[in-house]
Amino acid sequence: MDITEYIKLVFTDYTLRTITLGTAILGAVTGMLGSFAVLRKQSLLGDAISHAALPGIAIAFLITGSKDSNTLLIGALISGLIGTFWIRGIVTKTHLKSDTALGLILSLFFGFGMLLLTFIQKQPDANQAGLDKYLFGQAATLVESDVWLMAIVTGLCLIVMLTFWKEFKILLFDADYTKTLGFNTRFIDILITTFIVLAIVLGLQTVGVVLMSAMLLAPAAAARQWTNSLSTMVFLAAIFGAFSGVLGTAISASQDNLSTGPVIVLVAGVFVMFSFIFSPSRGLLFKQIRFIKNRRDLELHKTLAFMHHIAETHEDISHPHTIKLLNNFQGYTRSTLQKLVDKDYVQLDGNMWSLTKTGFEAAANLYTKQSTEDE
Amino acid sequence: MSNAQLEIQLIASLVAVACAIPGTFLVLRKMAMISDAISHSILPGIVVGFFITQDLNSPLLILLAALTGIITVVLVEYIQKTGLVKEDTAIGLVFPALFSIGVILIAKNANDVHLDVDAVLLGELAFAPFDRLLIAGTDVGPKSLWVVGTILLITLTLLILFFKELKVSTFDKGLAASLGFSPAIIHYGLMSVASVTTVGSFDAVGAILVVALMIAPAAAAYLLTTDLKKMLALAISFGIFSAIFGYWVAHWLDASIAGSITTVLGLVFLLVYLFAPSKGIIAVMYREKQQRTEVSLLTFLLHLKNHDEIEERHVNHLREHINWQKVRAKTVLDLAQKNNMIHIEKNIVSLTTKGDEFTSKAIDYIMTNEDAQIEDMKADFFLFRG
Numbered sequence: 001m002d003i004t005e006y007i008k009l010v011f012t013d014y015t016l017r018t019i020t021l022g023t024a025i026l027g028a029v030t031g032m033l034g035s036f037a038v039l040r041k042q043s044l045l046g047d048a049i050s051h052a053a054l055p056g057i058a059i060a061f062l063i064t065g066s067k068d069s070n071t072l073l074i075g076a077l078i079s080g081l082i083g084t085f086w087i088r089g090i091v092t093k094t095h096l097k098s099d100t101a102l103g104l105i106l107s108l109f110f111g112f113g114m115l116l117l118t119f120i121q122k123q124p125d126a127n128q129a130g131l132d133k134y135l136f137g138q139a140a141t142l143v144e145s146d147v148w149l150m151a152i153v154t155g156l157c158l159i160v161m162l163t164f165w166k167e168f169k170i171l172l173f174d175a176d177y178t179k180t181l182g183f184n185t186r187f188i189d190i191l192i193t194t195f196i197v198l199a200i201v202l203g204l205q206t207v208g209v210v211l212m213s214a215m216l217l218a219p220a221a222a223a224r225q226w227t228n229s230l231s232t233m234v235f236l237a238a239i240f241g242a243f244s245g246v247l248g249t250a251i252s253a254s255q256d257n258l259s260t261g262p263v264i265v266l267v268a269g270v271f272v273m274f275s276f277i278f279s280p281s282r283g284l285l286f287k288q289i290r291f292i293k294n295r296r297d298l299e300l301h302k303t304l305a306f307m308h309h310i311a312e313t314h315e316d317i318s319h320p321h322t323i324k325l326l327n328n329f330q331g332y333t334r335s336t337l338q339k340l341v342d343k344d345y346v347q348l349d350g351n352m353w354s355l356t357k358t359g360f361e362a363a364a365n366l367y368t369k370q371s372t373e374d375e
Numbered sequence: 376m377s378n379a380q381l382e383i384q385l386i387a388s389l390v391a392v393a394c395a396i397p398g399t400f401l402v403l404r405k406m407a408m409i410s411d412a413i414s415h416s417i418l419p420g421i422v423v424g425f426f427i428t429q430d431l432n433s434p435l436l437i438l439l440a441a442l443t444g445i446i447t448v449v450l451v452e453y454i455q456k457t458g459l460v461k462e463d464t465a466i467g468l469v470f471p472a473l474f475s476i477g478v479i480l481i482a483k484n485a486n487d488v489h490l491d492v493d494a495v496l497l498g499e500l501a502f503a504p505f506d507r508l509l510i511a512g513t514d515v516g517p518k519s520l521w522v523v524g525t526i527l528l529i530t531l532t533l534l535i536l537f538f539k540e541l542k543v544s545t546f547d548k549g550l551a552a553s554l555g556f557s558p559a560i561i562h563y564g565l566m567s568v569a570s571v572t573t574v575g576s577f578d579a580v581g582a583i584l585v586v587a588l589m590i591a592p593a594a595a596a597y598l599l600t601t602d603l604k605k606m607l608a609l610a611i612s613f614g615i616f617s618a619i620f621g622y623w624v625a626h627w628l629d630a631s632i633a634g635s636i637t638t639v640l641g642l643v644f645l646l647v648y649l650f651a652p653s654k655g656i657i658a659v660m661y662r663e664k665q666q667r668t669e670v671s672l673l674t675f676l677l678h679l680k681n682h683d684e685i686e687e688r689h690v691n692h693l694r695e696h697i698n699w700q701k702v703r704a705k706t707v708l709d710l711a712q713k714n715n716m717i718h719i720e721k722n723i724v725s726l727t728t729k730g731d732e733f734t735s736k737a738i739d740y741i742m743t744n745e746d747a748q749i750e751d752m753k754a755d756f757f758l759f760r761g
Contacts, residue, residue: 107587111637214471262475
């Protein structure tokens with residue numbers, strides 16, 4: 001299947017269109033909210049909440065007996081919120097640390113959810129098939145109404161975010177200061193947390209419990225590498241998330257037996273890797289290049305200083321010396337010498353070198369940090 | 376109780392002990408989430424091992440999976456060292472990626488493999504007794520019993536051999552390093568044990584129960600004691616209790632054994648969380664309330680000392696002056712009276728000699744803020760606590 005054919009199919013085929021739209025919206029909203037989770041050092045909250053949502057789904061089914069995804073999502077939302085606030089209670093009221101609290105809630109809630117699910121399966125007249133799609137996620141089960149729900153929640157989330165933008169931002173970077181300014185930090189905090197939980201719950205059906213945490217983190221972690229501004233980061237994360245969704249869906253649709261959720265997560269992972277390596281200011285590649293460049297500069301400076309040291313002992317600073325003199329010196333290489341010549345600090349004449357006037361001055365100023373020309 | 380039931384409970388208890396030991400150290404080292412990460416990211420290791428050996432209990436498979444677990448730890452640390460993201464983000468990036476690879480590997484080769492993700496993640500203890508180990512034709516018990524037993528034996532041996540090293544490096548990395556045992560070796564040793572335990576138990580009880588068995592007993596024990604040996608013993612007992620009790624709950628409800636063991640673990644933790652003598656929620660809230668009352672009492676006494684005017688010391692006036700609610704004002708008033716700090720005459724409150732002395736001391740303390748003084752004062756000040 002070539003690309004044009006695929007794009008045509010996205011517009012004509014109902015299932016493919018729904019899934020593509022759904023995963024794109026989901027990626028955008030998790031990317032957006034994930035930025036807040038990452039910056040608040042709550043990265044693993046997503047993992048904990050997505051597990052904690054399971055008993056809610058089971059209980060909602062037990063109570064209503066319906067498999068309507070909206071009902072189940074409300075159950076998931078409630079138990080996700082209970083889990084989140086219990087985590088907070090453990091962290092603030094006891095000396096257990098946040099990782100212990102997260103792991104506890106995650107495994108205990110999930111185990112309880114499993115108990116309920118197996119209990120439901122044993123009920124004689126239960127029409128429970130399909131509940132387990134929340135465990136591993138099945139993008140294929142998305143229908144148009146799910147996409148509408150996602151779109152509405154995303155819109156709501158956008159409105160709230162724009163309204164409380166200033167508060168969110170200040171809370172992220174200095175919570176104590178926010179409090180002294182008179183903002184109701186608890187309200188803002190609950191608002192952010194609720195929306196994060198909401199986004200996670202929305203994603204359960206599409207990518208499943210385990211992979212949801214990656215959807216929350218990966219786009220945000222990738223976006224973080226490209227910018228230091230919160231608004232740009234949120235925007236980029238939304239874009240990365242949406243692209244992961246669309247590309248992941250496309251790749252999994254083009255092959256048999258390729259589940260959508262894991263592919264989306266891997267695509268998001270590729271975004272992260274790419275950002276880690278190639279981001280201009282923080283990326284590993286450019287960091288390494290800068291490191292090498294700095295070392296070269298240092299070697300250049302060392303050579304120049306050494307030459308200056310020799311030249312000082314002569315009355316004529318441009319008195320030629322033999323290159324052999326430099327051989328014992330560590331910073332010296334053919335290429336550093338050539339660089340000095342290029343900068344017009346040194347003149348070469350056969351096997352002899354001599355410092356120029358500018359070179360001498362630059363070297364004299366090296367350690368007084370006054371020279372900026374040699375940069 | 377049938378033989379199979381006995382075996383299931385035995386396996387579950389052994390897994391609980393094998394998990395509680397590394398779990399205690401993970402909780403103390405603030406690395407509890409790494410157990411969750413390992414339990415998911417070993418999936419590709421298991422799948423690859425399974426493709427090679429076609430046997431879910433093969434030692435090679437355990438080895439490969441444990442190796443994947445250690446790779447996870449190394450990857451997380453590498454990402455963290457680059458400084459691009461924080462540790463928790465690093466964990467959250469690594470394990471879903473590895474897990475995804477595992478899921479895709481299974482899905483692509485699903486036709487000829489009877490390995491599915493549900494089984495790995497959820498496990499089914501009820502089937503463990505059917506998979507028996509035969510040595511020269513004789514039945515020597517369920518395979519998982521042997522696998523888990525071996526792992527537990529290794530864990531116990533390592534624990535006894537390196538108890539001192541583990542203890543020191545957990546509480547003081549710098550000291551451990553200067554005493555000459557490398558924290559890195561202890562760290563990776565612990566991670567390897569956690570990884571092997573996870574792998575060895577996943578087939579019997581599933582990944583989620585492994586995580587629950589590692590974290591919950593240790594966390595509950597940590598709320599009850601700060602002594603490492605007692606904490607280990609408590610964690611082990613909580614684990615065994617939940618394993619056995621959880622089995623009977625599952626039996627009664629006819630539901631997943633792993634699920635009900637986890638649920639029992641949850642209830643045990645909840646009870647400890649609420650009722651632990653000094654660190655439980657109720658104890659903490661009671662203490663906070665008491666401290667608030669004590670602070671109120673001090674404020675009240677200071678107010679009395681500062682005001683000689685009758686109208687400032689009238690019972691009803693005090694309430695509006697210090698801005699207390701009625702109930703709180705009454706509590707403080709009663710408390711002060713009971714401790715002979717004040718006496719009330721015709722609704723006018725005044726300090727007794729004892730109250731006066733005490734308040735002077737308190738002011739002294741507030742002014743100089745020396746810790747030594749408060750230690751002295753505590754004895755007379757907080758009489759009313761006990």
